[in-house]
Amino acid sequence: MQELIDQYTGVDEDGRLTRQLITQMEFDTTMHVLSEYLAAGTKVTEQGAATGRYSLKFASMGCDTTAVELAPEQVSILKRKANEQGLQLDIYEGNACSVPFVESNSQDVCVILGPLYHLQTQMQRDQAIREAHRILKPDGIIAVAYISRFFVAGMFAQQSAQLITPDVLSTLLETGLVPSKLADSFFNVGYFATPAEMESLVGKHGFTKLRHVSTDGFGRYISFGVNNFTQAQYQTWLNYHLKTCDEPSLLGSSNHGLMLAKKSNSDRV
Structure with a gap:
């Protein structure tokens, strides 16, 4: 667990969703999908809130927001930002x-x-x-994000040819893990799922999905x-993307996937 905390210490996680248009699209898509379930008074808990890019947005919308974060440094930043923004x-x-x-x-929405x-373990x-x-x-509504292992393999092929080995690719495909010393530490502490x-x-x-x-x-x-899009081009592309993001054939090639599901009224857990 400490290794994971170290991974998110000293990292500009808040800026990750704003410094590039491609990451802005991740944020905009997630908020678009969640928007119909969020309103003033909605009780929402975010697990893994980091520095609060989403939780602060929920709070600004009037949601009764609970933010949970593992890394102490990120918790401190989130508290400071909440105070600064009132x-x-x-x-x-x-x-x-x-x-x-x-x-x-007690919660209307749980965002993970x-x-x-x-x-990294099934348990x-x-x-x-x-x-x-x-x-x-x-x-209640659950929203769960994940990183596609198929995308990760493609990214290795594009950016990290040293990881294109039988052992790395077979381990990734079969287990969703990348324990190789040749990989960046993010991948060593990561878990990569299939849709x-x-x-x-x-x-x-x-x-129920x-x-x-x-x-x-x-x-x-x-x-x-x-x-490198202009703002107008970005908005045009985003509108196109929002019309196609439910297409099943795109799920594996996307860096991130997002599952939305409703809690059933049965006792089955």
Whole structure:
């Protein structure tokens, strides 16, 4: 766990979603998909809130927001930013697998936009989804983001040829892990899923799928073009992307995928 905390210490995680148009599209797509479930008074918990790019947005919309983040430095930055912006939200240092400070059946929405990138065991992934199920009201909404292992393989081919080895690719394909010393430390502490796996994970813990979207589409492969768009071109491309992001054939090639599902009223978890 300390290795993961170290990965997010001294990192401009907040700027990640703003410094390039391709990452702005990830944020804009996620907010577009979530927007119909967010309104003033909505009780929303974000697991893995980092420095608050999403949680602060939720709070600014009038949502009753709880932000949970593992890395102490990021928690401190989030608290400072909330104070600077005059926003009220509950902020906790904690782990997505266990949030005992959030009451059962109390939340309208649970957003998990980072933890599934790093929960490397099936037990941890199950715990995170069970905990989301616990805190959500009946018919509450879960939103789970993940990084596609198929995209990661493609990125290695494009940017890190030293990782194109039988061992690295077979391990990634079979387990979603990249334990190679030749890889950046982010990949060593990462977990990379398949779209089908995410649907199965959410489904087996008492949720019914609503939407499954590619938050980047194939945009990462054409990032040079996207990042050099004018603002008008970006908006045109974003509008096109939002019309196609539900296309199943795009899921594996997208850097990030996002699953939205509704808590069923059964006791199955």
